[in-house]
Amino acid sequence: xxxxxxxxxxxxxxxxxxxxxxxxxxxxxxxxxxxxxxxxxxxxxxxxxxxxxxxxxxxxxxxxxxxxxxxxxxxxxxxxxxxxxxxxxxxxxxxxxxxxxxxxxxxxxxxxxxxxxxxxxxxxxxxxxxxxxxxxxxxxxxxxxxxxxxxxxxxxxxxxxxxxxxxxxxxxxxxxxxxxxxxxxxxxxx
Amino acid sequence: xxxxxxxxxxxxxxxxxxxxxxxxxxxxxxxxxxxxxxxxxxxxxxxxxxxxxxxxxxxxxxxxxxxxxxxxxxxxxxxxxxxxxxxxxxxxxxxxxxxxxxxxxxxxxxxxxxxxxxxxxxxxxxxxxxxxxxxxxxxxxxxxxxxxxxxxxxxxxxxxxxxxxxxxxxxxxxxxxxxxxxxxxxxxxxxxxxxxxxxxxxxxxxxxxxxxxxxxxxxxxxxxxxxxxxxxxxxxxxx
Numbered sequence: 001x002x003x004x005x006x007x008x009x010x011x012x013x014x015x016x017x018x019x020x021x022x023x024x025x026x027x028x029x030x031x032x033x034x035x036x037x038x039x040x041x042x043x044x045x046x047x048x049x050x051x052x053x054x055x056x057x058x059x060x061x062x063x064x065x066x067x068x069x070x071x072x073x074x075x076x077x078x079x080x081x082x083x084x085x086x087x088x089x090x091x092x093x094x095x096x097x098x099x100x101x102x103x104x105x106x107x108x109x110x111x112x113x114x115x116x117x118x119x120x121x122x123x124x125x126x127x128x129x130x131x132x133x134x135x136x137x138x139x140x141x142x143x144x145x146x147x148x149x150x151x152x153x154x155x156x157x158x159x160x161x162x163x164x165x166x167x168x169x170x171x172x173x174x175x176x177x178x179x180x181x182x183x184x185x186x187x188x189x190x
Numbered sequence: 191x192x193x194x195x196x197x198x199x200x201x202x203x204x205x206x207x208x209x210x211x212x213x214x215x216x217x218x219x220x221x222x223x224x225x226x227x228x229x230x231x232x233x234x235x236x237x238x239x240x241x242x243x244x245x246x247x248x249x250x251x252x253x254x255x256x257x258x259x260x261x262x263x264x265x266x267x268x269x270x271x272x273x274x275x276x277x278x279x280x281x282x283x284x285x286x287x288x289x290x291x292x293x294x295x296x297x298x299x300x301x302x303x304x305x306x307x308x309x310x311x312x313x314x315x316x317x318x319x320x321x322x323x324x325x326x327x328x329x330x331x332x333x334x335x336x337x338x339x340x341x342x343x344x345x346x347x348x349x350x351x352x353x354x355x356x357x358x359x360x361x362x363x364x365x366x367x368x369x370x371x372x373x374x375x376x377x378x379x380x381x382x383x384x385x386x387x388x389x390x391x392x393x394x395x396x397x398x399x400x401x402x403x404x405x406x407x408x409x410x411x412x413x414x415x416x417x418x419x420x421x422x423x424x425x426x427x428x429x
Binding site: 018021022024025026028029032051054055058059062063064065066067069159160163164165166167 | 194195196197198199200202203204208209210211212213216217292293295296297298299
């Protein structure tokens with residue numbers, strides 16, 4: 001049975017893909033865009049580069065299907081492999097992301113969650129400043145803020161993606177939020 | 191027409207005959223770190239059993255004669271620091287090994303440490319009760335006159351404290367109310383005893399190991415209050 005474009009859940013698709021590679025197509029289709037955006041938020045890579053990375057990521061996911069632990073969401077596991085592949089690629093190119101690719105509404109999400117402000121409208125100048133703050137902050141904080149507030153992952157999921165203890169994740173998120181808050185105050189955004 | 195990415199990936203999988211790898215192959219590193227964890231805890235248990243062996247010589251007679259304060263002082267002076275350090279090191283190594291396993295990042299530091307302490311304690315006591323530590327200690331350290339002996343078994347150091355009223359060693363010569371004792375540091379002491387001396391051993395004869403509680407009278411002269419079987423039964427080193 002081919003599950004392509006079906007409503008079968010991820011775990012069923014993984015089982016089916018182990019038997020027949022064609023079934024894997026449904027998983028690729030389901031996660032391609034989400035993982036594409038995730039890589040773009042983490043890196044400065046071009047669309048073509050991201051597509052190449054993603055192709056390798058999905059091949060790796062396929063090769064590692066037997067390693068998938070069903071106690072975890074498939075999406076969490078796919079994010080983990082994507083994250084590791086992206087970090088490897090950034091290291092290979094020996095360059096830190098010069099800028100971050102975040103849409104205005106994504107920036108607003110980070111801003112609101114960090115500063116606890118209810119303001120619906122944030123002006124373009126402030127968004128640009130926030131983008132710079134996020135771009136300048138250490139990778140470890142930026143990464144968890146993106147996962148928490150843009151990808152909307154729970155602490156448990158972030159723990160499984162970045163493979164760090166839950167307490168460490170909580171403290172990274174809090175420190176990251178503090179950096180955004182302090183810098184926003186310093187730059188007169190709030 | 192441009193192919194969608196999913197189709198391209200499936201084609202690549204088919205063309206390069208890629209198949210999902212086996213679970214054992216993918217997890218060999220994790221299994222290895224579990225094995226390392228197991229071995230570090232086993233070593234930790236053995237080291238702990240040496241700690242127990244070194245500590246369990248506090249005889250009630252000693253407490254009575256020396257008093258609690260002096261016992262504590264001697265204990266801290268001659269605690270098995272080598273083994274205590276090694277137990278801590280194995281705990282840390284075990285912790286690092288478990289963190290490198292597949293889901294090691296999920297375990298809480300208190301949980302891992304708690305499990306480590308529990309496993310090491312249970313097996314440490316079992317090794318001690320089974321007297322494996324005693325046999326191993328004899329074989330590894332005591333029969334060699336090396337520098338490591340006193341570090342490994344400071345229990346002997348505890349019985350080399352005439353100023354604190356404790357002496358131990360081999361009886362080399364027995365006379366009326368007096369005998370000579372060769373201590374662990376090879377020094378010869380003349381030990382005198384009387385009818386008031388408390389004997390926890392059947393008789394004093396040449397070649398046996400004993401421990402003596404008493405007081406130093408003069409240079410290399412010692413008066414015995416209590417004579418005990420040795421806390422650590424070993425042969426004197428070969429000359």
